[in-house]
Amino acid sequence: MSVEGENPSSGMVSRETIPLLAERTASMTASEIRALFAVASRPEIVSLAGGMPYVSALPLAEIGNKIAELIKTRGTYALQYGSAQGDPQLREEIVSVMAVEGIAAHPDDVVVTTGSQQALDLLTRVFINPGDVILAEAPSYVGALQAFRSYEAEVVHVDMDEQGLHPEALSSAIAGCQAQGKAPKFVYTIPTFHNPAGVTQTLERRQRIVSLCAQSKVPLVEDNPYGLLGFDHQTLPALRSINEDVIYLGSFSKTFAPGTRVGWVVAPRVIRDKLILAAEATMLCPSALAQTVVCTYLQEFDWQQQITSYRNIYRERRDAVIETLTAAMPEGVHWTVPQGGFYVWVNLPMGIDSALMLPRALNARVAYVPGSAFYSGAGRVLGESSLRLSYCFPPVDQLREGVRRLAGVVNEELELRHILGPTQSKPQWRQSDNPNVSMP
Amino acid sequence: MTTSNLKIAVLAGGLSHEREISLQSGLQVAEALGSAGYTVSVCDIDTSLVPKLRELETNLAFSMLHGSLGEDGAIQTLCEALGLAYVGSTAGAAHLAFDKFAAKSIAQAQGLITPPAFIITTDTIKLLGAAHLLTPMVESLGFPLVVKPNRGGSSLGLSVVQQADELTSALVHAFAYDSAVLLEKFIVGTEVALTVIDAVPGWGSLPAVEIKTGQQGYDYTARYTVGESQFVIPAGVGPDVLSALTEAAESIHQALGLRDYSRADFIVDPQGQHWFLEVNVSPGMTINSLLPQAVHATGRTLTDFCSALVEHAYQRTNGARFT
Numbered sequence: 044m045s046v047e048g049e050n051p052s053s054g055m056v057s058r059e060t061i062p063l064l065a066e067r068t069a070s071m072t073a074s075e076i077r078a079l080f081a082v083a084s085r086p087e088i089v090s091l092a093g094g095m096p097y098v099s100a101l102p103l104a105e106i107g108n109k110i111a112e113l114i115k116t117r118g119t120y121a122l123q124y125g126s127a128q129g130d131p132q133l134r135e136e137i138v139s140v141m142a143v144e145g146i147a148a149h150p151d152d153v154v155v156t157t158g159s160q161q162a163l164d165l166l167t168r169v170f171i172n173p174g175d176v177i178l179a180e181a182p183s184y185v186g187a188l189q190a191f192r193s194y195e196a197e198v199v200h201v202d203m204d205e206q207g208l209h210p211e212a213l214s215s216a217i218a219g220c221q222a223q224g225k226a227p228k229f230v231y232t233i234p235t236f237h238n239p240a241g242v243t244q245t246l247e248r249r250q251r252i253v254s255l256c257a258q259s260k261v262p263l264v265e266d267n268p269y270g271l272l273g274f275d276h277q278t279l280p281a282l283r284s285i286n287e288d289v290i291y292l293g294s295f296s297k298t299f300a301p302g303t304r305v306g307w308v309v310a311p312r313v314i315r316d317k318l319i320l321a322a323e324a325t326m327l328c329p330s331a332l333a334q335t336v337v338c339t340y341l342q343e344f345d346w347q348q349q350i351t352s353y354r355n356i357y358r359e360r361r362d363a364v365i366e367t368l369t370a371a372m373p374e375g376v377h378w379t380v381p382q383g384g385f386y387v388w389v390n391l392p393m394g395i396d397s398a399l400m401l402p403r404a405l406n407a408r409v410a411y412v413p414g415s416a417f418y419s420g421a422g423r424v425l426g427e428s429s430l431r432l433s434y435c436f437p438p439v440d441q442l443r444e445g446v447r448r449l450a451g452v453v454n455e456e457l458e459l460r461h462i463l464g465p466t467q468s469k470p471q472w473r474q475s476d477n478p479n480v481s482m483p
Numbered sequence: 484m485t486t487s488n489l490k491i492a493v494l495a496g497g498l499s500h501e502r503e504i505s506l507q508s509g510l511q512v513a514e515a516l517g518s519a520g521y522t523v524s525v526c527d528i529d530t531s532l533v534p535k536l537r538e539l540e541t542n543l544a545f546s547m548l549h550g551s552l553g554e555d556g557a558i559q560t561l562c563e564a565l566g567l568a569y570v571g572s573t574a575g576a577a578h579l580a581f582d583k584f585a586a587k588s589i590a591q592a593q594g595l596i597t598p599p600a601f602i603i604t605t606d607t608i609k610l611l612g613a614a615h616l617l618t619p620m621v622e623s624l625g626f627p628l629v630v631k632p633n634r635g636g637s638s639l640g641l642s643v644v645q646q647a648d649e650l651t652s653a654l655v656h657a658f659a660y661d662s663a664v665l666l667e668k669f670i671v672g673t674e675v676a677l678t679v680i681d682a683v684p685g686w687g688s689l690p691a692v693e694i695k696t697g698q699q700g701y702d703y704t705a706r707y708t709v710g711e712s713q714f715v716i717p718a719g720v721g722p723d724v725l726s727a728l729t730e731a732a733e734s735i736h737q738a739l740g741l742r743d744y745s746r747a748d749f750i751v752d753p754q755g756q757h758w759f760l761e762v763n764v765s766p767g768m769t770i771n772s773l774l775p776q777a778v779h780a781t782g783r784t785l786t787d788f789c790s791a792l793v794e795h796a797y798q799r800t801n802g803a804r805f806t
Contacts, residue, residue: 075639081503087529088498399652402500402640402659459658462609463651 067195076413079401083410089445091364091432092410094238094385098300100352102344106336109343113335121335127323129155129307130331133338137307140341141293144270145284148291152309154318155329159268159294159306162318163190165325166264166290166308169317170228171196176220179231180208182388182417182426184238184266187231191419198419199227205379207244208232210251217259229262229290234282236269236384239417239431243382246279253285262314268294268306271350273383274358283309290314295337297385298350303333357385360434363442371450373457378432385435388414390428391453397430400456409448486794487520489542492535494558496527499550500660501637508768509547511775515785516545516793528552536567543797544569545789546765550635553765555581568800570792572764576740583633583665583761586739590759593738595731597759598750599624600667602633605658620666621647627669630654632661636763643669672752675718676773677732678766680744683795686788688729689777693718714773716780720751728757735762743792746774 083090113121128134134150141148156162163186171177173195179187181200191198199220202212213230220227232252234244244252256263265282283291294306310318322329340346361380364387368378375392389411391397398413414429432449434442493516495509496502509525516523524539526532528548536544544567546558556578562569572580580586584602591597601620608616621628630653631641640660642653657664674696678689693715717725732747739745739762746766750758766774768785778788 078503078637078639079500081506082498082500085498085502085529396652396655399656399659405498405500456655459605459655460651462605463613463654 067193076398076401076416079405080410082405088405088408088410089437089441089448090410091434091437091442091445091449092412093436094433095436096297096301096385097353097356097436098302100356101300101349105344106340109339110336113339117335121332123331125328125331125334127328128319129153129329130334130338133305133334133341134307136338136341137293140271140298140346141281141283141291141309143347144267144278145280146291146309147284147287148309152312152315154308154310154315154322155334156306156308156322157326157329158296158301158304159266159292159308160186160190161322161325162292162306162308163187163266164193165318165321166229166292166310167191167194167196168321168325169314170262176225176227177229177231178213178216178220178227178261179419180233180237180240181422182239182414182429183231183419184233185412185416187266188417188419191231196228197225198422200418200422200425201230203237203240203242205242207234207237207242207248208252210248210255213252214255214259217255217261221259227261229264230256231264231266232282233266233269235267235279236272236381237386238269238384239386239412239414240388241379241381241384241386242388243279249279249282250285253282253289257286257288262288262290264290264292266292268292268297269384271298272354272357272385274354274361275382287311298353299337299340299346303337304330305333305337354383357383357435360437360439360442361387363439364432364434364446367443367446368450371447373450373454376453385433387432387434389430389432391430392457393428394460395453395456396427398427400452403455404449404452407448407452409445409452411449486797488522489793489797490522490524490540491516491793492524492526492539492541492544494526494528494532494544494546494548494553497548497550497552498528499548499552500635500639501549504637504767504769505547505549505553507770508549508772511768511770511785512545512547512789515789518786519790521790521793528558533561533565536565541567543567543793545793546571547768549637549765549767550639551581554636554763555634568797570743570796572742572745573740576742577764580739580741580745580762580764581634583631584663586735586762587759589738590735593734595735595759596756598629598668598670600665602663602665604663617650617666621650624666624668629665629667629669630657631665631667632657633663633665634661637767670750670752670758672750672758673718673720675720675728675749675751675757676746676777677728677749678744678746678774678777679732679736679741680791681736681742683743683791686791688733689774690716690780691718691720691725691728692716692773692777692780693720694773712771714776716777718751721755724751724755724757731757731759732762735759743796 083092134153137153138148138150167190171194175196177191177196177198178201179198180203199216201216202209236243283289288311291309365380378387378389398415412431414426415423418426493509493513495505513523513525526535544562546553548558552558556574559574559577587597627643627645630644640657642656644650644653674694675691677691680686695713735747736745745762745764747762748760768775775785778785
């Protein structure tokens with residue numbers, strides 16, 4: 044009776060298969076922080092963590108009736124395979140949606156994807172060899188970082204401030220990479236209502252960034268899921284509207300419903316063709332049913348009015364969070380005030396590590412995403428004293444209560460730091476302790 | 484009622500930091516008991532639990548709650564108050580075992596060797612001053628030392644501190660999980676876990692499991708990522724040490740008044756001396772957990788194991804009904 048490294052039960056994983064797994068799975072590990080997020084889903088917890096749109100604001104009964112009707116009348120189309128590039132009618136509608144942000148595109152330029160997360164995956168697949176460099180803001184969207192990591196890209200973070208990605212920092216980063224013989228494969232940016240930072244690039248910066256990338260011949264990828272969710276109803280021009288070479292990612296997850304998993308990418312033809320082939324290899328085609336639902340929604344519902352409703356809801360919630368932060372947070376805590384989108388970025392006093400604080404927050408029944416989740420590799424240290432709050436889902440009273448609880452947690456942490464004295468360095472945490480939580 | 488007709492509630496989830504692992508363990512146990520023909524429901528823990536147990540006409544509870552509520556005696560207290568049969572240790576014994584410092588003290592009283600440790604709370608630090616309190620502890624234990632929450636499992640909040648300037652961060656990490664924290668001497672050696680099965684007919688203690696890990700030790704990632712750790716069953720520590728480990732695990736099980744089953748964790752140092760670390764009354768049952776692997780090494784299945792515990796626990800009640 045001697046067993047080494049294997050398990051005879053059919054219900055158990057055979058460890059003999061482990062050496063057969065690809066090397067890239069070595070970084071796919073359990074982590075302490077990820078485990079803690081299982082608690083965040085409980086109703087007792089005020090979750091300021093996930094960016095879940097408030098889909099209760101949709102006319103659900105009408106949409107339900109319409110979907111039932113679609114199956115009856117267009118079922119043979121909606122339940123069948125489709126083209127890898129996506130439904131032509133939907134691509135026409137997408138062009139109309141993009142026009143609101145000043146983008147002139149042709150339906151042939153559009154590739155429909157399963158959420159814009161898949162567009163990120165496809166882009167990385169067609170651009171990246173292991174070790175290639177991608178430039179991304181510091182901090183950046185965790186889902187993008189995960190996609191980049193899964194293709195073994197090296198992410199180099201570029202500084203940003205309250206006006207978004209810093210052009211000088213971007214210029215230095217491009218030059219630095221080129222000097223090392225590692226020309227960046229692309230620059231990834233979320234210019235409008237940034238996730239997680241909540242800031243928006245000014246028009247002047249947009250023009251400089253587009254110009255800089257064009258001059259440096261580094262493709263620019265604009266991820267714009269929140270662009271239409273500005274609280275003052277004004278929309279800054281998308282980067283893609285300034286230069287047609289910009290690769291543009293769009294999504295209906297925030298302006299309609301994430302459950303449809305419909306996003307898109309607009310790219311210059313040579314890249315678009317590769318994306319279509321990559322999409323075909325990945326999924327054959329996006330869901331025809333989901334595309335039909337979204338297309339019908341755009342054609343038959345007042346989607347612009349719905350966006351206005353969303354804006355009003357999210358503005359009220361943003362206000363509640365900012366007011367409560369102002370009233371409850373101790374001195375030394377700072378935050379951004381987003382003019383749209385879903386997120387507030389909070390900077391804690393130096394020395395507080397938001398990942399280490401998370402269990403205490405869960406004890407107090409409030410959850411957030413630690414800032415280090417939004418950085419890659421060694422850059423994680425930059426996010427240690429920050430965290431992201433999402434205000435899109437909980438109602439106003441819960442948001443206020445959640446922020447009050449968080450303020451209490453920060454006060455406790457400050458007191459603990461005070462009685463323990465300054466932190467000099469920390470034990471060697473594992474890479475996998477990075478909270479690579481999959482949440483929008 | 485024959486035991487095969489039992490309606491069993493597997494309790495899993497809850498609000499503990501170990502919720503995710505608890506849910507995984509609960510599903511494994513539910514599947515195992517379902518295969519044996521029992522009627523099994525997995526119940527999360529909230530205000531609907533008691534009405535749900537009644538609605539399901541539950542005969543017996545099998546707790547797979549890890550961490551607080553499951554291992555601190557709270558859920559056992561509920562079962563006792565409700566008159567509901569349950570698998571595992573009583574509330575009082577579980578409460579004692581969950582307190583690592585108390586369990587170590589009782590183990591020492593039984594003659595077991597356990598790494599020297601100090602317990603601290605934020606109140607004592609505040610009252611006495613961090614430097615005054617921590618300096619003599621650190622000088623006594625030396626580096627490296629282990630900092631961990633006094634209550635809790637899955638290595639959550641645990642750090643191995645190599646040098647003085649890492650201590651504060653390790654304490655902050657541990658205090659985020661519990662208001663009491665242990666500073667414990669780090670013992671270099673082989674990590675071994677041993678499951679005691681108490682008075683369940685046909686079962687004795689399970690073979691010792693040796694855990695082989697990388698440099699980072701048996702932390703959360705190593706515990707719950709398939710392939711991150713290797714396991715040797717029975718542990719390759721020699722027959723004399725194995726025998727001593729079994730005796731030690733049974734001794735601590737008995738001394739704490741534990742019931743049905745428990746898993747004790749030890750370090751065996753290069754001289755063959757075993758050091759008791761802690762004991763778990765609701766050990767993990769995930770596909771990567773130690774106990775299921777020890778069961779399989781005996782040629783039996785998790786279904787055999789869970790069924791035996793259920794039969795034994797139910798017979799203990801003489802068929803008393805929970806209403």
